[in-house]
Amino acid sequence: MTASDRPAAPARRRPTILDVAERAGVSKSLVSLALRDDPGVGARTRERILRVAEEIGYRPDVLARALRERRTMRLGVALTSLDNPYHTEVVGAVEEAAETAGLSVLLAHGNRTGGQLKERIDALLDLNLDGIVVISSWADPAMLQAASRRAHVVMIGRSLEPVEGIDSVNNDDEAGAALAVGHLAARGHTRILHVTSSVRPAGLARRRGYEDAMRAHGLGPHTRVLTRERDGSLDPALGDALAEGYDAVFARNDVEASDVLDHAWDHGIGVPAQLAVVGYDDSMLARRARPRLTSVHQPRTAMGARAVEMLTERIGGRTEDRHDVLSPHLVVRESAPDA
Amino acid sequence: MTASDRPAAPARRRPTILDVAERAGVSKSLVSLALRDDPGVGARTRERILRVAEEIGYRPDVLARALRERRTMRLGVALTSLDNPYHTEVVGAVEEAAETAGLSVLLAHGNRTGGQLKERIDALLDLNLDGIVVISSWADPAMLQAASRRAHVVMIGRSLEPVEGIDSVNNDDEAGAALAVGHLAARGHTRILHVTSSVRPAGLARRRGYEDAMRAHGLGPHTRVLTRERDGSLDPALGDALAEGYDAVFARNDVEASDVLDHAWDHGIGVPAQLAVVGYDDSMLARRARPRLTSVHQPRTAMGARAVEMLTERIGGRTEDRHDVLSPHLVVRESAPDA
DNA sequence: ACGAGCATCTGGAACGTTCCAGATCGCGGT
DNA sequence: ACCGCGATCTGGAACGTTCCAGATGCTCGT
Numbered sequence: 001m002t003a004s005d006r007p008a009a010p011a012r013r014r015p016t017i018l019d020v021a022e023r024a025g026v027s028k029s030l031v032s033l034a035l036r037d038d039p040g041v042g043a044r045t046r047e048r049i050l051r052v053a054e055e056i057g058y059r060p061d062v063l064a065r066a067l068r069e070r071r072t073m074r075l076g077v078a079l080t081s082l083d084n085p086y087h088t089e090v091v092g093a094v095e096e097a098a099e100t101a102g103l104s105v106l107l108a109h110g111n112r113t114g115g116q117l118k119e120r121i122d123a124l125l126d127l128n129l130d131g132i133v134v135i136s137s138w139a140d141p142a143m144l145q146a147a148s149r150r151a152h153v154v155m156i157g158r159s160l161e162p163v164e165g166i167d168s169v170n171n172d173d174e175a176g177a178a179l180a181v182g183h184l185a186a187r188g189h190t191r192i193l194h195v196t197s198s199v200r201p202a203g204l205a206r207r208r209g210y211e212d213a214m215r216a217h218g219l220g221p222h223t224r225v226l227t228r229e230r231d232g233s234l235d236p237a238l239g240d241a242l243a244e245g246y247d248a249v250f251a252r253n254d255v256e257a258s259d260v261l262d263h264a265w266d267h268g269i270g271v272p273a274q275l276a277v278v279g280y281d282d283s284m285l286a287r288r289a290r291p292r293l294t295s296v297h298q299p300r301t302a303m304g305a306r307a308v309e310m311l312t313e314r315i316g317g318r319t320e321d322r323h324d325v326l327s328p329h330l331v332v333r334e335s336a337p338d339a
Numbered sequence: 340m341t342a343s344d345r346p347a348a349p350a351r352r353r354p355t356i357l358d359v360a361e362r363a364g365v366s367k368s369l370v371s372l373a374l375r376d377d378p379g380v381g382a383r384t385r386e387r388i389l390r391v392a393e394e395i396g397y398r399p400d401v402l403a404r405a406l407r408e409r410r411t412m413r414l415g416v417a418l419t420s421l422d423n424p425y426h427t428e429v430v431g432a433v434e435e436a437a438e439t440a441g442l443s444v445l446l447a448h449g450n451r452t453g454g455q456l457k458e459r460i461d462a463l464l465d466l467n468l469d470g471i472v473v474i475s476s477w478a479d480p481a482m483l484q485a486a487s488r489r490a491h492v493v494m495i496g497r498s499l500e501p502v503e504g505i506d507s508v509n510n511d512d513e514a515g516a517a518l519a520v521g522h523l524a525a526r527g528h529t530r531i532l533h534v535t536s537s538v539r540p541a542g543l544a545r546r547r548g549y550e551d552a553m554r555a556h557g558l559g560p561h562t563r564v565l566t567r568e569r570d571g572s573l574d575p576a577l578g579d580a581l582a583e584g585y586d587a588v589f590a591r592n593d594v595e596a597s598d599v600l601d602h603a604w605d606h607g608i609g610v611p612a613q614l615a616v617v618g619y620d621d622s623m624l625a626r627r628a629r630p631r632l633t634s635v636h637q638p639r640t641a642m643g644a645r646a647v648e649m650l651t652e653r654i655g656g657r658t659e660d661r662h663d664v665l666s667p668h669l670v671v672r673e674s675a676p677d678a
Numbered sequence: 679a680c681g682a683g684c685a686t687c688t689g690g691a692a693c694g695t696t697c698c699a700g701a702t703c704g705c706g707g708t
Numbered sequence: 709a710c711c712g713c714g715a716t717c718t719g720g721a722a723c724g725t726t727c728c729a730g731a732t733g734c735t736c737g738t
């Protein structure tokens with residue numbers, strides 16, 4: 001080999017199982033067995049094979065392996081977008097759980113509107129994954145159903161309705177909303193506004209929880225929901241509400257709550273003195289917000305772990321559907337401190 | 340088929356190219372050609388093949404395809420952690436660029452310390468990807484070098500030194516730091532503190548840029564760097580500096596800057612009245628911070644696009660190394676408004 | 679009427695694995 | 709000396725694709 005024919009970066013052919021076999025003087029089959037710790041391989045031979053494999057830097061080709069087995073040991077995670085920190089935190093939880101289960105995780109995410117979700121899921125399905133986790137309130141039943149014909153699917157969060165053949169893990173959105181309203185009511189607030197922009201299932205559930213809780217606290221008449229366009233301004237609707245004496249907000253999530261804080265900031269409204277704010281998700285946004293956000297915490301670590309567990313159970317053959325609902329709890333911070 | 344043997348979710352065997360061939364009454368080869376739009380396929384036959392494929396829901400098996408070709412049309416992105424929003428924003432940029440290039444992207448990320456980065460990269464390499472993008476200041480040359488023997492690698496951000504065989508895209512950290520210092524100096528600040536916690540290349544470059552700029556503005560004697568432990572508290576070092584008359588901070592990144600804002604918030608220090616703060620990255624954190632952060636913007640969209648471009652060039656056969664450095668610019672917000 | 683030349687199509691081999699059905703070997707028991 | 713049997717190993721087929729070298733059949737010019 002002369003200097004000039006030194007190949008470009010990804011250099012010489014990757015060694016295959018045959019290279020190992022030849023160099024070790026055995027058959028490819030035996031190498032395969034040895035590498036997978038099959039008991040029926042002689043101790044001395046096994047050792048030699050492993051040594052040779054090590055020497056020439058052999059690593060099994062996962063593609064070929066997956067082609068032959070019907071199992072890829074890989075999980076996909078599909079989500080609409082990475083720009084709500086809560087989502088990336090859930091992804092982290094899933095990955096951690098998957099790792100301890102010996103599975104590796106691939107991520108696919110779209111832009112912020114649900115538009116690309118289907119394409120993302122399709123892309124994951126094309127990879128022959130063993131299962132996929134969908135984290136997106138944009139997922140619709142038909143889409144999930146279609147996906148479930150090609151892989152096991154579990155949904156983190158809430159879809160419109162339970163979909164046959166698809167497991168789900170969720171937090172109890174109604175209960176979470178009740179926690180928020182209860183906390184604000186305990187502080188003495190009566191005019192509690194709900195801010196949302198979502199017409200998707202989780203948002204609707206939280207809204208329902210809000211409405212029920214308001215009634216339960218005898219505040220039914222003050223029930224008021226500010227629904228804005230996605231990315232739409234809070235002005236002037238929020239200003240109107242405040243002018244009418246609303247002095248507390250329960251927001252659909254931390255992003256929405258942060259937007260309320262923005263409004264307060266820009267209009268010189270004191271939080272929590274003039275306006276108390278409670279968010280949902282307890283994401284990094286809540287910790288970073290000023291004032292720090294009181295927020296409903298979703299047990300994301302447990303949810304991620306449960307999702308992976310459900311997937312492995314499915315892979316293992318479970319066929320009955322499972323829908324777990326975990327309990328949220330409230331994390332109290334500056335934007336709505338204890339009474 | 341009776342009701343009882345209805346299979347579990349991922350139901351019947353996935354159709355293969357042979358199924359299409361049989362049903363269309365042609366050979367598998369012709370199906371292969373037709374699906375890939377080969378010109379040498381009769382119009383009528385092509386149409387029939389496509390229709391049949393559609394009918395039975397055939398989708399090529401990417402695994403098998405990749406096994407046969409030496410090309411997977413997939414890119415990997417490895418990064419240390421997703422919890423700095425700036426990172427997820429760069430990932431978004433890479434994905435966008437990859438998508439328009441017809442490549443799909445897989446993500447692998449570790450925990451926040453660089454520890455797992457090597458494992459992540461290995462996991463990606465095992466997937467036979469065409470190339471991988473590394474976004475992490477933890478990447479060390481040896482690790483990158485090793486990876487580059489198995490796939491094309493491009494680094495977004497700065498590694499210790501240019502690594503042979505590896506392209507890189509970066510922003511000019513020194514220039515960015517100079518922008519920040521220049522802006523603060525123009526506001527009349529003289530005692531400008533640099534807050535950092537990083538001993539990795541990008542952090543060091545920004546620090547160097549800070550020191551040089553201080554000298555250039557005749558503020559050399561006031562140069563002062565507060566280096567804290569990762570996640571360590573800013574107290575009491577920051578308090579000391581403020582007591583000594585420091586009234587401006589240039590932080591290594593937005594996370595660090597947010598921590599400075601935290602300190603100010605908790606100690607009742609007015610920003611920018613008593614303390615001006617400039618961050619780096621112009622991430623979501625800067626927009627969400629209160630007061631909103633003035634920050635050095637890295638051209639992440641361009642950087643992501645360039646990285647993908649470099650990878651496709653490498654795949655196409657380029658062998659000379661390329662190291663691009665893009666210019667940052669300053670985004671002025673409330674934490675350090677214009678003079 | 680016939681071969682050339684083109685358009686269209688086909689069968690096998692290959693990619694790197696795993697699995698299955700055996701082959702081979704050595705050894706103890708009769 | 710021979711059989712049986714476990715321990716150890718092997719060759720071929722299969723997974724679903726692409727590519728190559730050719731086969732087939734049609735049209736056209738002479």
